[in-house]
Amino acid sequence: MATTPQKAAEPTGFVYGPLIAGWLIPGAGHFLQRKWGRGALLLASIGGMFFLGLAMQGKVYSGAHDILDLLGLAGDLGNGLFFALSRIAGWGADSIQVTSADYGTRFIVVAGLLNVMAAVDAHNLATGRKK
Amino acid sequence: MNPSHFSAVLLFALFASVVFGITMRDTAQKMLRYGAWCFVLFTGSAIVLSWAMFLIAR
Numbered sequence: 001m002a003t004t005p006q007k008a009a010e011p012t013g014f015v016y017g018p019l020i021a022g023w024l025i026p027g028a029g030h031f032l033q034r035k036w037g038r039g040a041l042l043l044a045s046i047g048g049m050f051f052l053g054l055a056m057q058g059k060v061y062s063g064a065h066d067i068l069d070l071l072g073l074a075g076d077l078g079n080g081l082f083f084a085l086s087r088i089a090g091w092g093a094d095s096i097q098v099t100s101a102d103y104g105t106r107f108i109v110v111a112g113l114l115n116v117m118a119a120v121d122a123h124n125l126a127t128g129r130k131k
Numbered sequence: 132m133n134p135s136h137f138s139a140v141l142l143f144a145l146f147a148s149v150v151f152g153i154t155m156r157d158t159a160q161k162m163l164r165y166g167a168w169c170f171v172l173f174t175g176s177a178i179v180l181s182w183a184m185f186l187i188a189r
Contacts, residue, residue: 038153041149041153042149042150042153044149045145045146045147045149045150046146046150048146049142049143049146049147052132052142055132056132056133056134056139057132098133099136100132100133100134100139103134103136103139104132106143107139107142107143110143110147111146114146114147114150117150117151117154118150118153118154120154121153121154130157131157
């Protein structure tokens with residue numbers, strides 16, 4: 001007699017909460033699902049990358065003057081509240097003056113992209129697509 | 132803060148590998164192995180490409 005595969009439990013409630021929380025604060029989506037270790041590592045890695053980028057006098061994109069600026073802004077927006085905080089507080093350089101500032105700019109952009117990956121991972125955990 | 136290029140590569144590889152490991156694998160052991168593999172690939176490819184550019188530029 002053939003056995004039928006068991007269906008995963010249907011997610012209940014607002015499943016986009018971890019996605020939004022994870023985007024706003026790195027690791028928060030995992031914290032909401034009691035994945036404390038993963039959340040702490042994500043917060044340390046993404047937050048560390050963002051703030052090291054600022055410490056290297058990296059540029060925080062404020063507008064898009066050409067296609068490369070637009071891509072940089074899209075990456076920066078992935079940082080959620082960190083990006084908003086840096087814009088409000090005026091952190092980050094307006095233009096790249098030294099070599100390490102170029103590294104810093106890339107750190108900030110990549111931190112945003114990694115945060116989007118982490119937020120999507122939190123969403124997958126909430127929907128049961130990932131354990 | 133003014134790190135050398137290689138220090139920046141190591142920091143970048145470390146942070147990106149942690150996130151890749153957590154998001155791409157399901158279990159803690161697989162996350163650790165995949166993260167370590169990503170770290171080796173990031174730093175290894177940077178070293179190989181640096182030497183390649185150095186030899187081409189000579």
